Amino acid sequence: MIPPASAQVFLNALGWTDVDILPVAGDASFRRYFRVVSGNRKAILMDAPPPHEDPRPFINIARHLKAQGFAAPEIFGEDLDHGLVLLEDFGDHRMREHLDDHPEDETTIYRQTIDLIKALHQKPAADVPEYDLVQYQREVNLFTEWYSPAQSLDVDKPGFVDIWQTVLQPVIAAQSTPVTVLRDYHAENIMLLDDNRLGLLDFQDALTGHAAYDLVSMLQDARRDVSDELEEEMLRYYLDDRSDAETAEFRKHYAILGAQRNTKIIGIFTRLYIRDGKNRYLDYLPRMWRLLEKDLAHPDLAPLAEWFDRNIPDNIRSKPIVGAPA
Incomplete structure (x- = not known):
């Protein structure tokens, strides 16, 4: 350094x-x-x-x-x-470490993160590219490009692509009026400022897309455990002014984007290990598989869940990567 x-x-x-x-x-x-x-x-x-x-x-x-x-x-x-x-300089008071030391503040601070997202979604979207089907597909393909070979798995790649093309269609249709998507909105990129505001970092990859994406990023955090109870409470808080039909539709999109993001991250963390020798990212894989399997339980993701059942044996999931760093 x-x-x-x-x-x-x-x-x-x-x-x-x-x-x-x-x-x-x-x-x-x-x-x-x-x-x-x-x-x-x-x-x-x-x-x-x-x-x-x-x-x-x-x-x-x-x-x-x-x-x-x-x-x-x-x-x-x-x-x-x-x-x-x-x-x-936003200082060193980061959300992640604060909650490690003060777990009693968890609900209050997570509500702040949801309030910020609500406010962001009321503003005009940034002038950045769209989170389109090509981008979504490119990201999930990291799973078959990196994780599958690292585990010596010969998987059905064409079927993987076809299923994602179908599964993602409702999300693409719903983001016809897009919002700014920060894409890495989670506890390690939030600073707690002296004026009680949340300082934002690591947003350079922002796109315009679906309102559920940053909620998934925060509530299905790759680096910090968020309990199922807290996730559900914060989802209800975000959706408190929506009808039952709107809520059900949003939750479906949330599960789809959760599966998309978590599949992508498993591929990225594997790449960071294999290509860059960053071993610590393997420690996150059990959490990522738990989150992915939770999203795959949604009925609308049944075809994708079946692909994973056919191609990725249970005893391979969450295990250390077979390959060694280059």
Whole structure:
């Protein structure tokens, strides 16, 4: 975690001289983060090196969210040629760790996350690409591209594609009036700010799509256990002003998108292990399989559940990956 050589020149141009540059925990991408400290001033330096990363989507969505009244980091400066962005420091008070230490706050904070999503869904959608069928399909294909080979499974790939094409149709039809979908809206990307607002991070992959997606991301969290009881309570809270018919339809779409997201994540976490040697992501697989199987229990996902039953034996699910890191 050594800052890029161009960092100090970039900071000097923004008036941040005589600074300490300290590493901050990163994520699963090529992006790196550093805390820049100059006297009483603090900021976060994002290092999103081209060609692996492009910081422009993050910058655009951050400004869009701030303009709509949400707590996204202010952008202090950018150097797109070197992939450097200086942005507001939201501190270290993250939702995940706070709830680990204060589980009694769980319901209150999760209600805040649902309130934020409700508010976001009332605003005009961001000017970003659509979460279309091609994107949904590309993501679930990560399962057959990475997880199946890693477990030495010869699966029915054409059948997998065909079933998803059918299963996803109700979601595509329902998102004809799309909302902004942050896509990684979960406890490790939410900062608890001093003014009692929720600070948003890691939204650079935002698309426009279905309102259920970010609910799935928060309530079927890949990295934190959310009880079935809390998930149900928060779903009811989100749907409290909808008719029975609207609620049933939304819950169906929620299950479809839950299955889509969790299938994708199993593929991504396997790739992070096999390709990038990041062993810790294997620890999340039992949770991901539990969540996926819960979504597959919805009656409208019966054809997909049958595919998994035919192709992925029960004794393979949640087991360590057979393959070794490259």
